[in-house]
Amino acid sequence: MSLLGALANRFAWARPIWTTISRPSVYFSFGALVLGGFVAGIVFWGAFNTALEATNTEKFCTSCHEMHSNVFEELKSTIHFSNRSGVRASCPDCHVPHNWTDKIARKMQASKEVWGHLFGTIGTREKFLDHRFALASHEWARMKANDSLECRNCHSAQSMDTTKQSPRAAEAHERFLFTGQKTCIDCHKGIAHKLPDMKGVEGWQ
Amino acid sequence: MSRLLRSLLRVALASSLGLAAPVAMSQSAGPDGGLSLPLRGPTPVADPAPAPRIQPIRNTAARETRNYPEQPPVIPHTIEGYQIDLNGNKCLSCHARSRIRESQAPMISITHFMDREGQFLATVSPRRFFCTECHVSQTDAKPPVANSFIDIDSLITHLKAGGSAK
Numbered sequence: 122m123s124l125l126g127a128l129a130n131r132f133a134w135a136r137p138i139w140t141t142i143s144r145p146s147v148y149f150s151f152g153a154l155v156l157g158g159f160v161a162g163i164v165f166w167g168a169f170n171t172a173l174e175a176t177n178t179e180k181f182c183t184s185c186h187e188m189h190s191n192v193f194e195e196l197k198s199t200i201h202f203s204n205r206s207g208v209r210a211s212c213p214d215c216h217v218p219h220n221w222t223d224k225i226a227r228k229m230q231a232s233k234e235v236w237g238h239l240f241g242t243i244g245t246r247e248k249f250l251d252h253r254f255a256l257a258s259h260e261w262a263r264m265k266a267n268d269s270l271e272c273r274n275c276h277s278a279q280s281m282d283t284t285k286q287s288p289r290a291a292e293a294h295e296r297f298l299f300t301g302q303k304t305c306i307d308c309h310k311g312i313a314h315k316l317p318d319m320k321g322v323e324g325w326q
Numbered sequence: 327m328s329r330l331l332r333s334l335l336r337v338a339l340a341s342s343l344g345l346a347a348p349v350a351m352s353q354s355a356g357p358d359g360g361l362s363l364p365l366r367g368p369t370p371v372a373d374p375a376p377a378p379r380i381q382p383i384r385n386t387a388a389r390e391t392r393n394y395p396e397q398p399p400v401i402p403h404t405i406e407g408y409q410i411d412l413n414g415n416k417c418l419s420c421h422a423r424s425r426i427r428e429s430q431a432p433m434i435s436i437t438h439f440m441d442r443e444g445q446f447l448a449t450v451s452p453r454r455f456f457c458t459e460c461h462v463s464q465t466d467a468k469p470p471v472a473n474s475f476i477d478i479d480s481l482i483t484h485l486k487a488g489g490s491a492k
Contacts, residue, residue, distance in 0.1 A: 199407055289387040289403050311409055319414030326418040
């Protein structure tokens with residue numbers, strides 16, 4: 122009883138607020154409250170989505186020097202940045218799921234990356250290189266688990282015309298991709314960024 | 327005629343000793359026997375010459391003839407973006423002994439396991455780790471100088487047919 126009393130004292134400041142919000146409205150009509158709530162909902166939802174999309178751009182990702190001077194620099198020389206047709210992938214194309222619920226889940230995970238940025242976990246090139254294997258392993262594990270979903274958002278096996286590929290690529294895709302034996306990331310590690318020490322990674326020496 | 331053949335023989339012998347490149351370069355002659363144009367084209371010496379177009383890499387994956395037995399086989403495919411450094415070797419993820427069953431690629435030769443005393447190691451010798459020191463991709467670029475190299479088989483055939491060795 123004394124515990125409850127202590128709790129009541131602790132939240133004494135909240136009592137007038139609770140009294141206000143638990144009573145029916147005296148001044149506003151039911152319609153105004155419902156419509157107002159609806160409109161406010163749209164505004165808040167729009168603001169949330171706008172903020173979400175704003176954090177889902179390459180400009181936002183590379184505004185941190187960790188991303189800008191390490192992984193983004195490395196991306197620039199690869200085919201996902203510079204190629205014959207000029208179509209390119211930006212950071213979230215590969216690193217953030219496009220599906221809404223998965224995207225929110227990933228965004229919540231990314232709060233740890235904000236922590237890392239604030240405390241300089243990979244604040245220098247040396248620290249980044251020390252963490253590279255762990256960072257890369259997370260991405261490989263995610264792509265392995267979702268059957269390389271982010272690759273397949275653009276590279277569909279159904280639309281892949283092996284007659285237009287080099288004989289080597291066509292054979293590998295026919296043997297391993299179309300049969301479902303392997304998924305993209307099994308063979309295509311390190312295509313967009315430099316690799317960490319690959320000792321012990323399957324398929325590497 | 328005999329002078330030409332002698333020089334050809336010298337080329338073939340030298341190249342079988344692994345000296346093909348410098349000797350072949352010194353034999354670079356235009357169709358009329360002399361250099362027809364400088365390598366940099368008709369641009370005057372003081373001016374910067376236009377950069378030649380970058381040629382696409384031959385990407386057939388079909389093995390190419392070696393010009394002499396010791397020649398490091400050329401790479402018949404593109405290796406763009408293949409990382410070869412302390413962290414890993416992309417080539418070995420197909421051409422390593424343990425990978426060729428899956429990849430069906432040719433295994434790196436046994437000489438790559440030898441150290442410089444000729445002792446065989448269990449894994450690839452560090453001195454043979456950096457593939458592109460010897461193996462290179464090919465383009466279909468037009469050579470700037472003519473190459474009069476003939477391989478030893480052609481020479482032997484020529485001699486067997488009663489041709490002069492001089």
